[in-house]
Amino acid sequence: MDLTGQVAVVTGASRGIGEVVARTLASAGATCCLASRNEAAAKTVVQAIEEEGGRAIAVACDIADGDQVEAMVARCTAELGRLDILLNNAGITRDGLAIRLKPEDWQAVLDVNLTGTWFCSQAAFKVMLKQRSGRIINISSIVGAIGNVGQANYAATKAAIIGLTKTLAREGAPRGVTVNAIAPGFIDTAMTQALPEKVREELKGHIPLGRLGTPMDVAHAVLFLASSGASYITGQVIHVNGGMLMP
Numbered sequence: 119m120d121l122t123g124q125v126a127v128v129t130g131a132s133r134g135i136g137e138v139v140a141r142t143l144a145s146a147g148a149t150c151c152l153a154s155r156n157e158a159a160a161k162t163v164v165q166a167i168e169e170e171g172g173r174a175i176a177v178a179c180d181i182a183d184g185d186q187v188e189a190m191v192a193r194c195t196a197e198l199g200r201l202d203i204l205l206n207n208a209g210i211t212r213d214g215l216a217i218r219l220k221p222e223d224w225q226a227v228l229d230v231n232l233t234g235t236w237f238c239s240q241a242a243f244k245v246m247l248k249q250r251s252g253r254i255i256n257i258s259s260i261v262g263a264i265g266n267v268g269q270a271n272y273a274a275t276k277a278a279i280i281g282l283t284k285t286l287a288r289e290g291a292p293r294g295v296t297v298n299a300i301a302p303g304f305i306d307t308a309m310t311q312a313l314p315e316k317v318r319e320e321l322k323g324h325i326p327l328g329r330l331g332t333p334m335d336v337a338h339a340v341l342f343l344a345s346s347g348a349s350y351i352t353g354q355v356i357h358v359n360g361g362m363l364m365p
């Protein structure tokens with residue numbers, strides 16, 4: 119899967135799934151623009167990509183802030199010349215049972231996971247529609263499909279991302295822009311390492327393939343959706359969950 123000459127924006131690339139996806143896209147030849155709030159951490163990933171022979175830049179960006187997103191995409195196109203792939207990966211959790219969930223925790227998760235994904239999609243869409251090509255890949259979650267106790271805010275955003283994906287897919291199709299979502303199951307990153315070990319062990323019992331996923335399991339799906347082989351796929355949700363949900 120050769121992405122030579124292509125430019126990819128990866129949000130939340132400073133660690134976890136985003137870092138591994140960025141390194142994977144870069145190793146396939148894409149030049150990557152790594153966007154996250156922690157610029158120093160993103161720069162460490164840039165260094166790793168350069169050591170592996172790839173090219174990347176780090177841009178400090180809080181995706182919940184529309185002006186910062188516009189500036190990040192403008193810097194990407196100014197410095198790297200174009201924008202072919204957007205991975206909307208940055209996301210947060212602020213868990214709590216529905217009856218106790220604080221308004222600020224509801225709002226923070228909506229602001230980053232949903233509005234942030236929207237800001238990045240809109241900014242990239244403008245560039246991609248004009249150049250009549252592009253790939254937007256949104257990271258949803260299994261939780262957006264089946265819900266999860268204590269994650270009303272997070273599940274609502276991840277379900278909404280699926281509706282956003284399908285709408286943008288319809289709007290982008292006439293101009294050669296495809297938009298798809300990936301719904302990971304439980305992936306071994308800082309986000310799930312925050313769960314108690316007992317819960318992580320219990321989770322494995324619900325996964326037919328018997329293990330948590332790795333960021334690389336998600337990166338393979340992203341790489342495929344970004345590749346020329348996926349040019350006839352749009353508006354779809356690819357589930358990467360070890361068989362935990364078979365919709």
Ligand SMILES: NC(=O)c1ccc[n+]([C@@H]2O[C@H](COP(=O)([O-])OP(=O)(O)OC[C@H]3O[C@@H](n4cnc5c(N)ncnc54)[C@H](OP(=O)(O)O)[C@@H]3O)[C@@H](O)[C@H]2O)c1
Nearest residue numbers: 130132133134135154155156180181208209304305307309
């Ligand atoms: N891990 C799982 O089991 C799992 C399952 C399903 C879906 N997902 C989804 O996959 C995505 C990545 O998850 P992960 O497990 O890799 O999470 P993670 O390890 O917590 O990493 C989250 C990334 O998002 C960035 N980020 C957070 N808020 C941001 C903001 N406002 N603006 C810009 N960047 C921001 C973080 O960087 P900074 O802190 O530097 O900003 C970090 O790079 C998320 O959308 C998550 O919901 C994860």
